[in-house]
Amino acid sequence: MSKILIRGAKVLGGEAQDVLIDGETIARVGTGLPADGATVVEAEGRILLPGLVDLHTHLREPGREDSETVLTGTRAAAGGGYTAVFAMANTFPVADTAGVVEQVYRLGKESGYCDVQPIGAVTVGLEGKKLAELGAMHESAAGVTVFSDDGKCVDDAVIMRRALEYVKAFGGVVAQHAQEPRLTEGAQMNEGIVSAELGLGGWPAVAEESIIARDVLLAEHVGSRVHICHLSTAGSVEIVRWAKSRGIDVTAEVTPHHLLLTDELVRTYNPVYKVNPPLRTERDVMALREALADGTIDIVATDHAPHPHEDKDCEWAAAAMGMVGLETALSVVQHTMVETGLLDWAGVADRMSFKPAKIGRATGHGRPVSEGEPANLTLVDPAYRGAVDPATFASRSRNTPYEGRELPGRVTHTFLRGRATLMDGKLA
């Protein structure tokens, strides 16, 4: 296997060092390392991070290959600096059996761009009525550890309790899409000043917060761990903060778009801003940033939700919910967290690699950048400035809210177990 020498990169944003990759592992970390026949990547001024891990990706295969496939999705992931993604279960058919999760897992292996760890559905068909075969999915070749009905909330308190209890047998975690269904009937956007003015059905913050409050109490009661998907409100942050202070085993994620965009953008009625959970207010955005900085929110997850053009090029009410995110996530985090001084690059590594790997038990990822570790690495040029151009995306879909918007930073290289999946900004 070939050797690669990354020369002069700031490891986790710290001191400039050389990192020698030999085969699948990091052979040496030091200064003034000799090239010694290795391919040299000059990385002065760049930041070297552990390969990013996304706990919340929609790859759409099987069933919606017109939106994304495992191959196109993992190419997008590599382009965004990710070496592992967790693929959500709301596919067609739903990933609620060992067969489907194994299929997704195998497609990930074949893609070669990024490790794909399937998420299993909590309930059969995401219907919220009957537990799926959680144990069989865990024992399958896919080794599922995260279970979620994402896209739908497990709103039945008894089913949620049983799921939390059941996964304790194999150290699994239930990732909840917190959305009280009755309170969000007909919801189109955040409920507030803007929704009242636009005449769009409101999605009250309390619909998210009430489920989170219930679930942390359930997790405490049964002594299990729960993960809350895409927090979007200041109130949700307070509940998670309270739960953690009580010692409840809860983790939480925030998406890049909830760190940057607000419901004011919906005034354009442009469905590119239609997302679930909805964009909230400036106050919520600030609370989410602070919570990510102080560790109340553990990780950034993209909720990468690809949709074909025709599902967005229509009136607001008819449009699909979701945005693509893999290829812009790091730039948005740099913009909202690093450049605001809320988080340093070591903090970014923590929230986007170490912690998500830990929550999802992805043992080969989220490892320190040190000798003997698997060479899953991401190299970032933080000085880059440029407008987002969706035409350059590897994702099959282009539903990004950032088209034409200037965002800082660019992932130049991604290495998956020593092999470059992204080289000088080009997919390898």
Next chain:
Amino acid sequence: MMRHLISAADLTRDDAVLILDTAEEMARVADRPIKKLPTLRGRTICNLFFEDSTRTRISFEAAEKRLSADVINFAAKGSSVSKGESLKDTAQTLEAMGVDAVVIRHGASGAPYRLANSGWIDAPVINAGDGTHQHPTQALLDAFTMRRRLIGRDAGLGQDLAGKRVTIVGDVLHSRVARSNVDLLHTLGAEVTLVAPPTLVPVGVGTWPCEVSYDLDSTLPKSDAVMMLRVQRERMNAAFFPTEREYSRRYGLDADRMAKMPEHAIVMHPGPMVRGMEITAEVADSDRCTVVEQVANGVSIRMAVLYLLLGGNEPAVTNPSSRTEEK
């Protein structure tokens, strides 16, 4: 004037007064034996109705025909939200046919805004009601009715509604009529009070340029106009209020309540009226109730809007034929 009419909030005071004054001119046409102007001869206007509304469509159609426009009625019933592409496809079809303006009614809030701003079509777009968002020509015809009744047909020319007190009662939450009226009446200098049970008041109403009250009886003596909104019976099942009886006891307008209003004050309703729950037959049939005038005024207002949006810069009625011939 603006290029499209999407929201009453987009109108300046001067725009709105110009529309009202133009509508007065148009109203005179209705008094003539031949109720027709050649103003929009050779222009094609499409009434694009994704949602059933015979009243609004007929009103626009009458306005278009009185201005001699060619009219295409397109009813896309049932296809509005079922398949997302329908609005775009339809728009592009109309664009290819070279229509000069589109009047759109849609069940989804924001659909007219999308139509006007997505590059699907070039023609001016007139919102004839979208979801629970806006219905600007309704607000204009209401303001027109108020100006005529409270100031006078001739005395009102050039005037706004400064100082007039308007009370809007009922299902504000789901009402595009209420939203449009709050915006326009505020622009015209009126003071608006919304009266509804708290369940039918939108969450963000605190930022609206109006007062909110849950008590109809205390508001009536201070009102120059009381606008009753239609309450849909299906709201009852969604627990917005306990029973029809309780609703009408607290928020319905009957003769006793009407007696609390100042003598000059009028009762308005956007129609269609469901007599009983929100308004009694006695009130609906009284000469203080302007429902029938509102219908007639709707045609004048829509003529004015179409005329102004389709390029009229001069007085609409004075010698109109020579001007259209020039084009």
